Amino acid sequence: MREGYAAVMPANAYNWVAVWRRNFLAWRKVALASVLGNLADPMTNLFGLGFGLGVIVGLIDGTSYIAFLAGGMVATSAMTAATFETMYAAFARMRAQRTWEAILSTQLTLGDIVLGELAWAATKAVLAGTAIAVVAATLGYAAWASILYSIPAIALTGLVFASLAMVVISLAPSYDYFVFYQTLVVTPMVFLCGAVFPVSQMPSAFQRVAGLLPLAHSVELIRPAMLGLPAGGIGLHIGALCMYAVLPFFLSIALFRRRLMR
Amino acid sequence: MSTVAIDLSCVRKSYGDKIVVDGLSFAVASGECFGLLGPNGAGKSTIARMVLGMVAPDTGKMTVLGEPVPARARLARARIGVVPQFDNLEIEFTVRENLLVFGRYFNMSAREVEAAVPALLEFARLESKADARVAELSGGMKRRLTLARALINDPHLLVMDEPTTGLDPHARHQIWERLRLLLARGKTILLTTHFMEEAERLCDRLCVLEAGRKIAEGEPRALIDEQIGCQVIEIYGGNPHELSSLIRPYARHIEVSGETLFCYAPDPEQVLVQLRGRAGLRLLQRPANLEDVFLRLTGREMER
Numbered sequence: 265m266r267e268g269y270a271a272v273m274p275a276n277a278y279n280w281v282a283v284w285r286r287n288f289l290a291w292r293k294v295a296l297a298s299v300l301g302n303l304a305d306p307m308t309n310l311f312g313l314g315f316g317l318g319v320i321v322g323l324i325d326g327t328s329y330i331a332f333l334a335g336g337m338v339a340t341s342a343m344t345a346a347t348f349e350t351m352y353a354a355f356a357r358m359r360a361q362r363t364w365e366a367i368l369s370t371q372l373t374l375g376d377i378v379l380g381e382l383a384w385a386a387t388k389a390v391l392a393g394t395a396i397a398v399v400a401a402t403l404g405y406a407a408w409a410s411i412l413y414s415i416p417a418i419a420l421t422g423l424v425f426a427s428l429a430m431v432v433i434s435l436a437p438s439y440d441y442f443v444f445y446q447t448l449v450v451t452p453m454v455f456l457c458g459a460v461f462p463v464s465q466m467p468s469a470f471q472r473v474a475g476l477l478p479l480a481h482s483v484e485l486i487r488p489a490m491l492g493l494p495a496g497g498i499g500l501h502i503g504a505l506c507m508y509a510v511l512p513f514f515l516s517i518a519l520f521r522r523r524l525m526r
Numbered sequence: 527m528s529t530v531a532i533d534l535s536c537v538r539k540s541y542g543d544k545i546v547v548d549g550l551s552f553a554v555a556s557g558e559c560f561g562l563l564g565p566n567g568a569g570k571s572t573i574a575r576m577v578l579g580m581v582a583p584d585t586g587k588m589t590v591l592g593e594p595v596p597a598r599a600r601l602a603r604a605r606i607g608v609v610p611q612f613d614n615l616e617i618e619f620t621v622r623e624n625l626l627v628f629g630r631y632f633n634m635s636a637r638e639v640e641a642a643v644p645a646l647l648e649f650a651r652l653e654s655k656a657d658a659r660v661a662e663l664s665g666g667m668k669r670r671l672t673l674a675r676a677l678i679n680d681p682h683l684l685v686m687d688e689p690t691t692g693l694d695p696h697a698r699h700q701i702w703e704r705l706r707l708l709l710a711r712g713k714t715i716l717l718t719t720h721f722m723e724e725a726e727r728l729c730d731r732l733c734v735l736e737a738g739r740k741i742a743e744g745e746p747r748a749l750i751d752e753q754i755g756c757q758v759i760e761i762y763g764g765n766p767h768e769l770s771s772l773i774r775p776y777a778r779h780i781e782v783s784g785e786t787l788f789c790y791a792p793d794p795e796q797v798l799v800q801l802r803g804r805a806g807l808r809l810l811q812r813p814a815n816l817e818d819v820f821l822r823l824t825g826r827e828m829e830r
Contacts, residue, residue, distance in 0.1 A: 267597050268582050275600055282630035286616075289627065293618060362614035368580055369608035370631035370679075371600050525580050526541070 272521045274375035283367065283380020284387070287353075291388075302392045306341035310334060310396065313460060324462060327491055334400035335487030336459030338414065339421055342393035343479055346422040347450055349385040350429035351442045357381075358433065364524070374524065375517050382426045382513065389422025390415060397490060406490040417485040420505045424478045427512040434519035453479040458487075478508040530589070531556045531683050531714040532577060537586030539572060539738075546572050547583070548738040556682075559705070559715040561725040563816065564735035570718035571611060572738075574687045577716060578603060591683060604632065607676030611687040613668050615660045621647070621671055622656045625678055632679040642678060649704065650674035666697030673704060683714045690724060702727060722816040734820060741823045746816060753822050754814035757794045761787040761801070762808040769807075773797050781821050788821060790814070 274280065291298060314330030321329040357363035367377055397414060400406040432445045454460065456473060457480035463471050474480045481501040488495035495501075532554040539547040547569045554560040562570045575581040577590055579599020588595040593602040616624050625646060629639035647653045650670040660668065669689065676684060689705070690698040705728055709715060719725050725732050726746045734742040734749075742749055756778060761769060766787045770780045773789055776796040781788040791797045794811050801807060 271579065271596055271599060279633070282627075282633070285630060286627050289623065290616070290618060361617075362610075362612065363616070365610065366614040366628075367631055369578060369603065369606075369610065370628070371604040371633075372631050373600055525582065 269518060269521065272374040272517060272525065274379050275371070275373045279372050279376035280380035280383060282372065283377055284383045286363075286367075287380070287384040288387075299391070299395070302341070302345055302388070303395050305344070306337050306392070306396050307399065309340075310337045310400070328405070331400070331405040331491060332462075332487070333460060334396070334405045335414075335490045336454075336483055338393045338396045338400070338418060338490065339457075339479060339482040339486045340454055340459045341396050342389040342418045342421040342482070343425045343450065343453070345392035346385040346389040346425040347429045347446075349388045350381065350426045351433055351445070352439070354381045354385070354430070355433045355436070355439065355442075358520075358524075368524070374520055378430060378513065378517050378520065382423055382430065382509075385426030385429075386419050386422030389425070390419050393418035393421070393486075400490065407492050410490045410492055413489040414486045417482060417489065420502070420509065421478075421482040421486070423509040424482070424505050427509045427516070428478070430516035431512045431519065434516045434523055453477055456480070458483045478505060481505050481508075529556045530554070531558075531591060532560075532716060533587075533589040534573075534577075535587045537573075537576065537583045537588060539569075539576070539581065539583050546738050547576070549586075550735075550738070550740055552733050552740065552743065554714060554716055556714050557709075557712050558730040559709055559717060559728050561729035561732035562716070562718040562735055563720070563722070563725045563729075563732050563820075565720055567737075568735040569738035570720075570735060571687050573735075574685055574716065574718050577685055578606065578608065604679065605682045607679065607681035607684045609669075609672050609676050609684065609686040609689045611691065613672055615668060615671060615675070617661045618659065620657050620659055621652055621663070624660060624671060624675060628675050629678045634678070639678070642680075646674040646677055649677070649707075651700075664697075666693055666700060669693060669697065669701060670704070673701065677708075681713070683716065684708065686715060686717045688718055688720070690719075690721065698724075722820070726816050734816075734823060736824050742819065749819050750814050750816060753819045754790055756790055756792045756814065758812055758814050758818055759789040759791060759794055759797055760810040760812070761789060762810075763806045764804065769801070773800050776800065779822070781825070783821060788818065790818070 310333060314333045318329035324332040364377055368374065394411065394415060397406060397411045401408050401411055432442065436442060456470060457477050458474065459479065463474045463480065466474070481504045485495060485498065485501045530553050535551045537547055537550045550573065562573060564570055572581055576583055576588065577595065579596035579602065582596050590602040591605050593599065595602055616627060619627065622643060625643050626636065626639050647656055650673060652667060652671060652674065655663065655667065660671065663671065690701050693701065702724070705715060717728060729746055731745055733740050762785060766782045766785065769787055770782065774780060776793065777789045777791050779790040789797055798809065801809065
């Protein structure tokens, strides 16, 4: 049995690149529509909430509300981009399009495919997150140099949520089940994790829950970077995110093996 | 290179209570075309997937191109080309892009793929379609592209799961012609099919399967001679039971399937004389084929 799991793990450090390049080629054909689609939602939130609520809220921790919100929206859009790419596009490649089946007949393994899909979803998260950061910087709500610092955190956020969504699609019988993950996990995280208001405003029990959630760690890394503020506990945040990226990765491979290779 | 391309011994696989592959053993020699012949649900596809390491057997041993499978199936797959039962081409990509993307899965560089593409396009007769999207191709063209794609890594072994199912006769003959070309080049082929004609035309040897069990194995001609060994008269119309008692003395064996009566007769003239003058009968005299073998072994016709 252990031998069986070893055979489906990533075969080497570079096989996944072929999967990433396959997805990149497919994306290039529809890039414009894809970029617009990915940006519209977080932009609407940023400006709608930023200007609308910003007037009422005033300053938060010494910065304008819209500047505070920008970091949260960058993290949120990275989360959404990676989650949706995995849940819908990767699920389609696994099921309806039979792309994974074709790849499994080559010398790639299941692990190589999952790794390539994670890297691809993280790439889309970087595109989505960075685009928001660029808009924020253009409007003066973030420093340009800060975008560079936040990119690794955005990429890590993408990996985390792609990895978590991989577990979801390895278990979901059909698209219909994704809505549970979306409404019960993803959306509540936006409000629990300090993306739109400081975690410190919540009751302490909720604050403790937030400390366990991956998006909170992403926000804690991205927001200070964008605002040029000193960040505390960087090691803890990175460590927590790495755990959230790596454990679901291996779990999803084991689950996919049960699902696809029986 | 060992001369045995695939070696299965006592392989068993079940899903819950359902036994799909039941203690199957066979060996495929390098350079031969080996057929797995059986009705839908006989376990053919499961066996093909096992050979690729995509299904682990419950018990039994498998070696493919010298590698233990599934443990080291990846290394075997590096030298295998696969034609799956259902097309899984990249619909939105062009023919050329499909080959390029697939080449990368074998760690081929863009230059290596480009060097291989012209010969593959020619083989698949798709030279003029190189830059057409797959969505624009006909069913036969898609199958030929799938076949060309399976050859991108210059495999030693080809595993084909029902390669001509769903094709029209013309497209099917085009695929058969190409498979013969590949055999002439020394490739080994493992072919699953439920087409008797396909098995008879292409396979050097075949294994007849029913419910995951091997019920016969050998060269198609030898199997036919061994199991039937005479002419066949198919009789439609009339009461099969009445007719069978009439011709029984002259038949070696009689099978009734549906409304058709199959009469295996060493001297067909004798049988025809008995039936002469009977109204409403349609008679067909023909040489025996694998269909008869299957009917003989299982007591039923192959489902189509």
